[in-house]
Amino acid sequence: MKVGFIGFGEVASTLSGGLLDNGATVLTCLQGRGVPTKNKALEMGVTICNSPRELAETSEILISAVTPSNAVEVAREMGKYSKGIYVDINNVSPDTVIESLGMVKNKKTVDAAIIGSVKRNGYNVQIIACGDSATDFAVLNDYGLNIKIMGNEVGNCSTIKMLRSSYTKGVSALLWETFLAAYKMGIDEEVLEIIGQTEGPQFGKSANSRLLSSFNHSKRRYEEMGEVKKILSYSVDPLMADAIEQMFETIHEKKTKFNKNKNSQLDFKSYKDLFKSLNNIK
Amino acid sequence: MKVGFIGFGEVASTLSGGLLDNGATVLTCLQGRGVPTKNKALEMGVTICNSPRELAETSEILISAVTPSNAVEVAREMGKYSKGIYVDINNVSPDTVIESLGMVKNKKTVDAAIIGSVKRNGYNVQIIACGDSATDFAVLNDYGLNIKIMGNEVGNCSTIKMLRSSYTKGVSALLWETFLAAYKMGIDEEVLEIIGQTEGPQFGKSANSRLLSSFNHSKRRYEEMGEVKKILSYSVDPLMADAIEQMFETIHEKKTKFNKNKNSQLDFKSYKDLFKSLNNIK
Numbered sequence: 138m139k140v141g142f143i144g145f146g147e148v149a150s151t152l153s154g155g156l157l158d159n160g161a162t163v164l165t166c167l168q169g170r171g172v173p174t175k176n177k178a179l180e181m182g183v184t185i186c187n188s189p190r191e192l193a194e195t196s197e198i199l200i201s202a203v204t205p206s207n208a209v210e211v212a213r214e215m216g217k218y219s220k221g222i223y224v225d226i227n228n229v230s231p232d233t234v235i236e237s238l239g240m241v242k243n244k245k246t247v248d249a250a251i252i253g254s255v256k257r258n259g260y261n262v263q264i265i266a267c268g269d270s271a272t273d274f275a276v277l278n279d280y281g282l283n284i285k286i287m288g289n290e291v292g293n294c295s296t297i298k299m300l301r302s303s304y305t306k307g308v309s310a311l312l313w314e315t316f317l318a319a320y321k322m323g324i325d326e327e328v329l330e331i332i333g334q335t336e337g338p339q340f341g342k343s344a345n346s347r348l349l350s351s352f353n354h355s356k357r358r359y360e361e362m363g364e365v366k367k368i369l370s371y372s373v374d375p376l377m378a379d380a381i382e383q384m385f386e387t388i389h390e391k392k393t394k395f396n397k398n399k400n401s402q403l404d405f406k407s408y409k410d411l412f413k414s415l416n417n418i419k
Numbered sequence: 420m421k422v423g424f425i426g427f428g429e430v431a432s433t434l435s436g437g438l439l440d441n442g443a444t445v446l447t448c449l450q451g452r453g454v455p456t457k458n459k460a461l462e463m464g465v466t467i468c469n470s471p472r473e474l475a476e477t478s479e480i481l482i483s484a485v486t487p488s489n490a491v492e493v494a495r496e497m498g499k500y501s502k503g504i505y506v507d508i509n510n511v512s513p514d515t516v517i518e519s520l521g522m523v524k525n526k527k528t529v530d531a532a533i534i535g536s537v538k539r540n541g542y543n544v545q546i547i548a549c550g551d552s553a554t555d556f557a558v559l560n561d562y563g564l565n566i567k568i569m570g571n572e573v574g575n576c577s578t579i580k581m582l583r584s585s586y587t588k589g590v591s592a593l594l595w596e597t598f599l600a601a602y603k604m605g606i607d608e609e610v611l612e613i614i615g616q617t618e619g620p621q622f623g624k625s626a627n628s629r630l631l632s633s634f635n636h637s638k639r640r641y642e643e644m645g646e647v648k649k650i651l652s653y654s655v656d657p658l659m660a661d662a663i664e665q666m667f668e669t670i671h672e673k674k675t676k677f678n679k680n681k682n683s684q685l686d687f688k689s690y691k692d693l694f695k696s697l698n699n700i701k
Contacts, residue, residue, distance in 0.1 A: 252613055263616060265609075287609050300601050300610045305617070307593040314651065314659045315586045319579075321654040327547075327569050328582045331534055334545060335587070337619060369596065372603040376669070377596045380662035387658070 138280060139164060141196025143189070143211050144203035145174050148226065148255055150181065152200070155260025155281035157182055166192040193218035198274060200224045200249075201237070209237045216241035222270045224249050230299070230364050231292035238268070238291050247274045248291040249284075250298035267293040296368060303365040306358055307377055309347040310384040316348060320412045348408035351385070355392050359385035391415055420562060421446060423478025425471070425493055426485035427456050430508065430537055432463065434482070437542025437563035439464055448474040475500035480556060482506045482531075483519070491519045498523035504552045506531050512581070512646050513574035520550070520573050529556045530573040531566075532580035549575040578650060585647040588640055589659055591629040592666040598630060602694045630690035633667070637674050641667035673697055 140156050141164040142149040153163045166186045167175050178185065186192040193199055193215045201224065203211050208227040216223060217240075224247040225237050238246040247270050252263040264284045266274050268291045275284045287294055319325040333340040351358065362382035369375040395415060405411040422438050423446040424431035435445045448468045449457050460467065468474040475481055475497045483506065485493050490509040498505060499522075506529040507519050520528040529552050534545040546566045548556050550573045557566045569576055601607040615622035633640065644664035651657040677697060687693040 253617055263613075265613065287606075293606055293609070296604060297601075297606055297609050297613055300597050300606075301614050304593055304597045304610075304614055307597075308590065311586055311589040311593070311659050314655060314657065315582050315589075318651050318654045319582050322578060324569075324575055324579055324582075327575070327579050328586075331545075331547065331579055332583050332586055335535055337621070339619070369600050372600045373596060374669070375596065376662045376665050377593050377659075380658045383658050387656070 138162065138276070139195060139197045140277065140280075141165065141186075141192045141199045143192070143199065143201045143215055144207075145170065145178050145183075146202065148251065149200070149202040150177055151255045151262070152202075152260050152282060153181060153183060156277065158260075159279070159281035161277075161280040164192055164196055189215055190218045194220055197221040198224060198277065200226055202226050205229045205233075208233055209240070212237035212240040219243060219245075221245065222247060222273050224266075224274055226251060226264070228298075229295060231295040231368065234295045235292045245270045245273070246291060247271050248294045249274065250294040252298060252301065265294045265297060267291060299365050299368050302361065303369065303378055303381070306362060306365075306385070307381050309351045309358075310381040312344050312347055313351055313384060313388065316344065316408060317412060320409065321416075325409070345408050349405055349411060351388055352392060352405070352411055355385050355389035359389050420444065420558070421477060421479045422559065422562075423447065423468070423474045423481045425474070425481065425483045425497055426489075427452065427460050427465075428484065430533065431482070431484040432459055433537045433544070434484075434542050434564060435463060435465060438559065440542075441561070441563035443559075443562040446474055446478055471497055472500045476502055479503040480506060480559065482508055484508050487511045487515075490515060491522070494519035494522040501525060501527075503527065504529060504555050506548075506556055508533060508546070510580075511577060513577040513650065516577045517574045527552045527555070528573060529553050530576045531556065532576040534580060534583065547576045547579060549573060581647050581650050584643065585651065585660055585663070588644060588647075588667070589663050591633045591640075592663040594626050594629055595633055595666060595670065598626065598690060599694060602691065603698075607691070627690050631687055631693060633670055634674060634687070634693055637667050637671035641671050 138161040140161050145165045156163050162184055164184045164186055165178055166189050167178060198221055199219050201211055205227050208225060208229050219241055222245045223241040225234050226249040234248045247266050247268040249264055249266045252265060255262050260281055261283050264282060265287045266284050267287050269289055271286045275286055278284050316325050319328040329341050362378060362385060366375045366378040366382060369378050420443040422443050427447045438445050444466055446466045446468055447460055448471050449460060480503055481501050483490060483493055487509050490507060490511050501523055504527045505523040507516050508531040516530045529548050529550040531546055531548045534547060537544050542563055543565050546564060547569045548566050549569050551571055553568045557568055560566050598607050601610040611623050644660060644667060648657045648660045648664060651660050
């Protein structure tokens with residue numbers, strides 16, 4: 138089994154680890170790549186192709202894992218040479234994945250999305266896949282990956298991922314509003330305990346990590362909410378998504394002020410330290 | 420141990436069941452009560468006082484469990500006679516509980532709040548308690564109740580309950596927006612499955628029940644969010660609470676239209692049936 142990666146960032150290198158461990162051949166092309174990426178690919182035992190065209194023509198399954206804004210351009214360039222299955226696994230909107238896969242000449246395409254964190258889950262991270270060739274892509278489950286087929290319609294996986302992300306970002310925004318108020322009133326521990334009684338024993342830990350990552354990734358979340366709102370507004374009035382977007386914008390403004398004051402970002406261990414520091418800035 | 424209840428609705432009768440089972444004497448006054456309430460109290464073996472004053476003077480612990488809008492009036496009337504501990508367990512705002520307990524002459528007061536559902540949990544339902552006399556109230560744990568002390572400050576329990584309620588209502592509003600959109604796109608089951616993978620195995624069941632109860636209790640939730648917003652706005656800009664309030668207002672408008680069309684409310688078993696029916700009305 139020959140699996141090619143367009144781009145060799147964190148997603149590609151993590152999945153490659155699993156594929157190589159389980160006997161697949163992994164290919165990529167390193168033209169225009171930085172030294173650390175080249176070294177990593179060579180150390181892992183990835184086969185290096187001489188040109189993007191060679192990569193596209195040799196791979197039985199070709200996976201596009203690039204910077205989201207390059208997804209369409211890369212598909213335009215590589216899609217005309219792809220002989221096997223072309224998989225777009227990039228974190229892009231449904232419209233973008235439809236546009237990118239529309240460029241693939243042989244029409245053997247898969248819309249795929251990574252659910253959860255590659256960093257935390259490694260190559261066992263959940264991948265969902267839609268499109269006519271999703272079944273052919275899912276043979277990579279025999280090579281260590283964790284792919285779940287979600288139907289034939291290209292665009293659905295991106296939408297599923299976005300709706301999931303809208304929900305989880307909403308929970309984080311809710312936690313922010315609830316616990317910032319509770320912290321200011323001096324009853325955050327009590328509120329945490331009481332909500333935990335109905336939401337389950339992992340609530341406290343998960344709330345803490347969601348509050349910290351809301352602060353650390355406020356900019357990206359704010360930007361992603363714009364995309365989510367667009368998707369939601371095709372079918373509903375996105376009242377919540379609108380508030381979530383504003384919430385992350387507000388958090389990001391605080392973060393910017395905070396960074397200006399401190400010149401460097403502290404590595405907070407608990408939401409209490411975070412809220413305390415935010416309270417201290419003007 | 421003599422425990423008196425002002426009001427004898429669902430909360431009072433459920434807690435009385437536990438207290439009586441565990442050897443306490445339960446008292447109430449049935450002046451102006453309806454026949455079903457009277458019969459229930461008599462059947463359970465509750466001791467009937469001849470006047471509110473007798474109830475207040477005889478009870479070692481006097482619990483106000485009335486219609487929220489009557490909490491202050493009842494405290495004004497009974498607080499002057501209360502010789503033991505006066506507990507306000509009504510679902511009222513911090514301002515209201517502070518006002519009501521301020522009427523109690525002997526100052527032996529407790530701000531208490533019920534967390535979760537009396538219907539589901541019976542007399543074992545979680546009760547939280549604040550105020551100088553909270554420890555004295557908590558002796559009722561020896562008589563079957565489940566009271567947790569949350570500090571001395573009257574008003575805190577109401578606030579904790581409100582912040583919890585703001586969070587859980589927010590989750591419901593988020594579920595509504597996310598799953599109504601997913602349902603309209605025909606990918607609700609997929610989104611449910613994928614969110615469940617990170618949110619835990621009970622996610623599907625809990626989401627379904629939250630969606631149905633959001634519809635069934637839309638009016639009450641909309642009204643309660645107004646109170647919650649007020650409390651939050653003392654310390655934060657309530658962006659999320661504002662959206663949640665609008666969301667329940669929207670759901671309630673749909674419900675009103677729906678009831679007009681159908682002349683009766685259907686007992687939906689799943690969110691799918693609910694969304695299907697809502698889609699069919701103009």
